[in-house]
Amino acid sequence: MSLSESMRRVLPYIRGMLIGSTGRPVRLVPVVDPPGVPFEIDLSEMGEITEERVLHLLSTVAEEWRDERSGSRFLLVRLREEERCFRVEGRGGGPGRGEPGSPYEGLSTKGREDVVRGRVAVVTGGAQGFGEQIVRGLCASGAYVCIADLNAEGAERLADEINAEAGEPVAWAVQVNVADEGSVEGLFARIVEEAGGLDLCVSNAGVLRAGSVLSQSSEDFRFVTEVNYVAFFLVTKHAARIMRAQHLLAPRWYTDIVQINSKSGLAGSNKNGAYAGSKFGGIGLVQSFALELVEYHIKVNAICPGNFFDGPLWSDPEKGLFVQYLRAGKVPGARTVDDVRRYYESKIPMGRGCTGPDVMRALYYIVEQEYETGQALPVAGGQVMLH
Ligand SMILES: NC(=O)c1ccc[n+]([C@@H]2O[C@H](COP(=O)([O-])OP(=O)(O)OC[C@H]3O[C@@H](n4cnc5c(N)ncnc54)[C@H](O)[C@@H]3O)[C@@H](O)[C@H]2O)c1
Structure with a gap:
C-alpha cells in the first residue's frame, strides 16, 4: 500500500511526536478499517505543508495524545488530499537504562537487553556476511529490520526465514543500490511507508577489489570508492533527514548512524589502496557528519572489524580469499585452505x-552510549590499536 509523498513527509514528525510523548520507539503500520475510533491528527487545513506548520500543529496534538494514548492504538492522519489510518505498534522497547527515578537509573545493567528493542533499523548489504549477522542479531534483540541489498533474492530469503522463526513480521527486504542516489531515496521512502521512521542505520554494504597501484584500473578504483565511500554519504543524507524530523518532536531521543568500516580504515593495506583509501575516507565522513548531526541527537560512529574468516568473502569455497590466496601461492609453504587460514590467524594477537x-557487542555499545559520537571503534582482536 503506497502512501502519497505528503504523507511520507509528515510521518517521521508524527512518529517523533509519539516517541517524544512516551520515550519508546514505535512503528506506524498502515491499516484499513481499524476496529474502534482512531485518534485523529487533522492536518487538512494546513494548505502547503511546511516544517514550521507541521511542528506547530503537532505540538498541540502531542498533549491530547498523551491524555488519550492508553485507549488509542490507531491513528487517523488527515491531509488535504489523503487520509490514512495507522496502527501504532511497538515491541515493548524503552531507552534501556534501568528503572526511571531509581537511584540506580543508568548505572545498573538492568534493561540492557532493551538497547535496540522496538527500534526501527536498516542494514545495507544485509543479505550475507557481516550484514546478515547484524540483521539476525538485531531481530533477535527485538528490533524491526529492513534488509537493504542489491541482492533482492538473498534479502527476501533471509527476511522470510527470520519472520518464520520469529512467528511475526520483524524483518523485511528492499532492493537497493547504495551507490545510486535515486535508489537510496527509494529505500528510505519504503522505510517510512513500512514503519513511519527510523532509529538505527547500519551502513554495511561494501566491496573489495584488491590491486597494485601500478596496475589497478581506474574503473576498479572508482567502483570501490563509489560503494564504500560515496554511498555512505548518500545513505547518511537520506537517513538523517528522517531522524532529524523525528528529533524535532522527540528532543531527548537518540538515533544512530553506524558505518561498518574496517581495520583497513585505520592502517594502510598493501596492494589494496582503493579499499583502504575508501575506508579511511569513511572515517573522515563519520567525524564530519557526527559534528553536524549532533544537534539533532544523531550519533555517527564507525565499527572497524578485523577479518571475518567464517564469512563468504574469505571462506567461499569457489571464490573466497582463502582459496584465491592458496591458488596464487601468496602464503609460502601453504598446501591447504586451512594452512592459509592459520597463517592469517597467527597475525592476530587474539589468534582468531x-x-x-x-x-554486535560494539553495535550495542554504540547505540546504548549517549556520550560518544564521531568515533571509530576497532573490533580486531588487537591487530590494530588506536594512537
Ligand atoms: N569480511 C571481512 O573480513 C571484513 C572485514 C572488515 C570489514 N568488512 C566490511 O564489512 C562490510 C560487509 O562485508 P562482508 O565481507 O560481510 O561483505 P559480503 O561481500 O559478504 O556482503 C556484502 C553484501 O553487500 C551487498 N552489496 C554489495 N554492493 C552493494 C550495493 N551497491 N548496494 C547494496 N548492496 C550491496 C552484497 O549483495 C552483499 O549481500 C563491508 O563494508 C566490508 O568492507 C569486512
Whole structure:
C-alpha cells in the first residue's frame, strides 16, 4: 500500500511526536478499517505543508495524545488530499537504562537487553556476511529490520526465514543500490511507508577489489570508492533527514548512524589502496557528519572489524580469499585452505578472526552510549590499536 509523498513527509514528525510523548520507539503500520475510533491528527487545513506548520500543529496534538494514548492504538492522519489510518505498534522497547527515578537509573545493567528493542533499523548489504549477522542479531534483540541489498533474492530469503522463526513480521527486504542516489531515496521512502521512521542505520554494504597501484584500473578504483565511500554519504543524507524530523518532536531521543568500516580504515593495506583509501575516507565522513548531526541527537560512529574468516568473502569455497590466496601461492609453504587460514590467524594477537557477535557487542555499545559520537571503534582482536 503506497502512501502519497505528503504523507511520507509528515510521518517521521508524527512518529517523533509519539516517541517524544512516551520515550519508546514505535512503528506506524498502515491499516484499513481499524476496529474502534482512531485518534485523529487533522492536518487538512494546513494548505502547503511546511516544517514550521507541521511542528506547530503537532505540538498541540502531542498533549491530547498523551491524555488519550492508553485507549488509542490507531491513528487517523488527515491531509488535504489523503487520509490514512495507522496502527501504532511497538515491541515493548524503552531507552534501556534501568528503572526511571531509581537511584540506580543508568548505572545498573538492568534493561540492557532493551538497547535496540522496538527500534526501527536498516542494514545495507544485509543479505550475507557481516550484514546478515547484524540483521539476525538485531531481530533477535527485538528490533524491526529492513534488509537493504542489491541482492533482492538473498534479502527476501533471509527476511522470510527470520519472520518464520520469529512467528511475526520483524524483518523485511528492499532492493537497493547504495551507490545510486535515486535508489537510496527509494529505500528510505519504503522505510517510512513500512514503519513511519527510523532509529538505527547500519551502513554495511561494501566491496573489495584488491590491486597494485601500478596496475589497478581506474574503473576498479572508482567502483570501490563509489560503494564504500560515496554511498555512505548518500545513505547518511537520506537517513538523517528522517531522524532529524523525528528529533524535532522527540528532543531527548537518540538515533544512530553506524558505518561498518574496517581495520583497513585505520592502517594502510598493501596492494589494496582503493579499499583502504575508501575506508579511511569513511572515517573522515563519520567525524564530519557526527559534528553536524549532533544537534539533532544523531550519533555517527564507525565499527572497524578485523577479518571475518567464517564469512563468504574469505571462506567461499569457489571464490573466497582463502582459496584465491592458496591458488596464487601468496602464503609460502601453504598446501591447504586451512594452512592459509592459520597463517592469517597467527597475525592476530587474539589468534582468531572477527565474528558477528564481536561486531554486535560494539553495535550495542554504540547505540546504548549517549556520550560518544564521531568515533571509530576497532573490533580486531588487537591487530590494530588506536594512537
Ligand atoms: N569480511 C571481512 O573480513 C571484513 C572485514 C572488515 C570489514 N568488512 C566490511 O564489512 C562490510 C560487509 O562485508 P562482508 O565481507 O560481510 O561483505 P559480503 O561481500 O559478504 O556482503 C556484502 C553484501 O553487500 C551487498 N552489496 C554489495 N554492493 C552493494 C550495493 N551497491 N548496494 C547494496 N548492496 C550491496 C552484497 O549483495 C552483499 O549481500 C563491508 O563494508 C566490508 O568492507 C569486512
